[in-house]
Amino acid sequence: MKANFPVKLLAAVALTAACGAVTTPAYAYAPTTSHSPVTSGRAVTSDGADAPRLVVDRGRRGPCRWSVAYPEYRGADALTAALRKDTRARRDAFLKGATARFCPEGDRLTVSPTTLAASGDVVGVRLTTRVEAAGDGTTTRTYWYDGRTHRVGTLRLLRPGAVAELGTLVKRKLTGRQGIEAARLDAALRSPATGLTDVAFTRSGALRVHFDRDTVAVPPAGAIEVTIGAADVTPLLSDFGRRARHRTTTSAGGR
Numbered sequence: 001m002k003a004n005f006p007v008k009l010l011a012a013v014a015l016t017a018a019c020g021a022v023t024t025p026a027y028a029y030a031p032t033t034s035h036s037p038v039t040s041g042r043a044v045t046s047d048g049a050d051a052p053r054l055v056v057d058r059g060r061r062g063p064c065r066w067s068v069a070y071p072e073y074r075g076a077d078a079l080t081a082a083l084r085k086d087t088r089a090r091r092d093a094f095l096k097g098a099t100a101r102f103c104p105e106g107d108r109l110t111v112s113p114t115t116l117a118a119s120g121d122v123v124g125v126r127l128t129t130r131v132e133a134a135g136d137g138t139t140t141r142t143y144w145y146d147g148r149t150h151r152v153g154t155l156r157l158l159r160p161g162a163v164a165e166l167g168t169l170v171k172r173k174l175t176g177r178q179g180i181e182a183a184r185l186d187a188a189l190r191s192p193a194t195g196l197t198d199v200a201f202t203r204s205g206a207l208r209v210h211f212d213r214d215t216v217a218v219p220p221a222g223a224i225e226v227t228i229g230a231a232d233v234t235p236l237l238s239d240f241g242r243r244a245r246h247r248t249t250t251s252a253g254g255r
Contacts, residue, residue: 052118055084057091064103066091068111073123079145082152083125086141087111090129106133116200117247121147124200124244138223139212140198146240154199155192157207157241163192165236169228170209179221188216201248205230 052071059066068091070083094109109131116124123145131137145152155163167189174180188195188211198210211217211224237245 052115054113057087061095061098062100062103063107064095064098064109065107066094066109068109070111070113070127071115071125073118073145076123076145076147076150078150078152079123079125079143082143083113083127086127086143094131106131106137108132116142117244117251119247119251120243122240122244122247123147124248126198126200140210142198142200144240144244146243149240154197157199157238157244158236159238159241162236162238163196166196166207166209166228166233167192169232170226173226173228174216174224177217177224179217180224181217185216201245202227203249205234205245205249207233207236207245 052073054069055072056067056069058068068087070080070087072080072083090111091109094103094105097104109129111127111129114126114128116126118124125143125145127141127143129137129139129141142154143152144154144157146156158166171185171189174185195211195215196209198212200208200210202208207228207230209226209228213219213221213223215224217224234242
């Protein structure tokens with residue numbers, strides 16, 4: 001069954017909302033300057049399909065400034081709801097405890113989306129959150145939407161029972177890497193819903209797993225990434241995962 005939203009894109013869209021600017025290499029959105037929630041108009045691709053609409057919320061409370069954004073694909077309501085919930089929760093957490101003179105987390109919050117794949121019945125989006133503060137305040141999370149089932153979930157890329165097998169492969173790749181803390185890595189792999197939150201495909205069909213700084217390694221090691229080769233990961237993929245990988249490898253979204 002075909003998805004009921006037109007997201008046939010010639011290339012993956014990179015959407016970045018930072019410091020009040022919106023950058024979209026594939027489509028020309030006009031940057032917005034309004035404060036409070038605003039929504040850009042839809043662009044049209046060269047094949048006549050709708051590009052995603054970018055929803056932007058930016059503002060200031062005392063010295064605390066924020067600019068958060070997410071794409072809205074027509075018909076992909078579950079994805080829109082998940083992205084909206086994430087961006088609003090991150091904004092609210094940033095502003096919690098803020099006063100006219102003090103920002104608990106840092107001076108500025110930005111949440112920017114990057115489209116990993118958007119074609120046929122698959123949409124993949126990565127949200128990158130940055131807080132201007134001491135150290136690396138960057139975190140990432142991927143959202144994968146299946147237009148056939150209208151469900152969202154990164155772990156749905158894997159067939160039932162394959163999460164533990166992926167964990168074994170990840171642990172094998174990271175064993176001996178400088179800075180890795182075995183106990184924290186084990187904890188992340190035991191709780192994949194919170195530990196495996198950024199999973200995406202490369203252009204060659206491999207699976208890349210990203211861990212934010214200070215989650216599975218000592219802070220100086222920075223963010224940790226591990227790539228599982230295409231041959232090893234193929235048996236672990238669900239039908240949706242195979243479709244998502246195909247959409248990624250045939251678009252500009254993979255790395």
